[in-house]
Amino acid sequence: MAPTPETLTAERILEATEEVLRRHGPAKATVVDVARALGVSHGSVYRHFRTKAALREAVSKRWLDRTSRALAGIAADSGRDPAARLRDWLAALFEAKRRKAGDDPELFATYMVLTDESGGAVAEHLADLVGQLTRIVRDGVESGAFAVPGPAETEARALFHATGRFHDPCYAREWKRPGVEDEFEAVVELLLRGLAAR
């Protein structure tokens, strides 16, 4: 039975769009394909997303948010040792990206095209992640575990940049190589020593 227009939520449209992108690829997927997959008119889709670009950006955002949500719990767990939280947070980010790239390489490639178009969603995502890191750094400074010369946010951004090899999609090929875990450990340990109070 085709769903009625009443049941058409933004979330259902985004799910269907991901499926259409998976099937047709990012170059060919259209709003008409999405409407057809949902059994609705394309006008109904446009009532939720005013343009094709807005729909694609919302799909990117949903995909990126899945990663940040998984990490938010670690960042917010203020009771725990900041060094352990930082280590876990960076490992969870690496793991999440690696799983996305490895489990479904075609969908990953599709999202690379999409995020390339969606500057706003990506910038928001990166700001969210740096914000989470800032919280961990700030907790560490407050507890006396970390000592940093400038604002916590500057350090958080430096941590994020220094670990790019382990979360930036341009390194996805490296994530399958043996030894990449050891490389990750060596970078994280060096950074933790850089944060540690003396």
Add this chain to the structure above:
Amino acid sequence: MAPTPETLTAERILEATEEVLRRHGPAKATVVDVARALGVSHGSVYRHFRTKAALREAVSKRWLDRTSRALAGIAADSGRDPAARLRDWLAALFEAKRRKAGDDPELFATYMVLTDESGGAVAEHLADLVGQLTRIVRDGVESGAFAVPGPAETEARALFHATGRFHDPCYAREWKRPGVEDEFEAVVELLLRGLAAR
């Protein structure tokens, strides 16, 4: 006057190849184009480079070597403070890559195609750079300025990976953004604190 075969050195062939690549792009450049540019037969070129792939790899290697040679002096300058040398070395690497990408974007793109084919030359180049960093780290440990928990080479590799944003061509777009210098400084300072003896 066309040069005689006697004057045909490997270096002259490599220079001509770079020029041909610049003119025709990496997809279309052939050994015949190179021979024509030099006024020799393609057999003469093949006497120096047995295959087109070998010639392209040698051109990549020459391009990569230009960067490592510029840095080798800083790495070898054992009399100087290791922290200052490390800072200068990383800044010189960033500057060299940024200049290559910014001054002649088309040639840079050509070399991205070439290095992608030339796994051996790239691996050698990276090993050379990590070797230079290892020397600086080792000098720092010996002088008591640095204290590291494991082998100097592990730290050197971690330093190289943690600064990828400032030398890896996949970030070339970022190098033109305002603020990238501050990002570089923040990462380098964090890493230097991680190396410093307590």
